[in-house]
Amino acid sequence: AQKITQTQPGMFVQEKEAVTLDCTYDTSDPSYGLFWYKQPSSGEMIFLIYQGSYDQQNATEGRYSLNFQKARKSANLVISASQLGDSAMYFCAMREGSGNQFYFGTGTSLTVIP
């Protein structure tokens, strides 16, 4: 089974609108961390936001927030007030317990329309 599933290959959003990028995960480890990364066309991976499995509140970082629904094993990224510079690939990732590796989804390509 896939550890991380991103079901939206591509998304479009109007500038200044909010957009939600979906991510579901699969793990039996009670301790895990969920991460979102942005990959612009230049190729680098930029860390956006983190959510721990024991965190009671949804994580927020500026215009990014993580809608964490533990029972549904989902960790959707919400980008508010979209900007043209938000156009990029977005990857959801998970690290289990004290594990060494991150598991990545296949990504969602976001295009912000002026």
Place this chain on the structure above:
Amino acid sequence: NAGVMQNPRHLVRRRGQEARLRCSPMKGHSHVYWYRQLPEEGLKFMVYLQKENIIDESGMPKERFSAEFPKEGPSILRIQQVVRGDSAAYFCASSPILLAGGPDTQYFGPGTRLTVL
């Protein structure tokens, strides 16, 4: 504080040649990870190293691929006798010690894009 450095950014090799990819972690980070990203896919873990030790190489192909992180100098991912299927972006990441369930993330370098002709 300089980020993770990778070089070269782009590497072209002919089939059968060797590819050497270098990674210098962030200052103060002693853990290095290598990932491979095939076109249209997410990153796939290859190997995790600390100084002079390979900790986890469960994602490394059994043949032709090797990695090292010497006491001095950058981490090296080496691919011998490259084939067209090795064409991909190879990312290095570094981190301080990861705590169980902790927020410490891996910080990624800009990647090396390997093209095998």
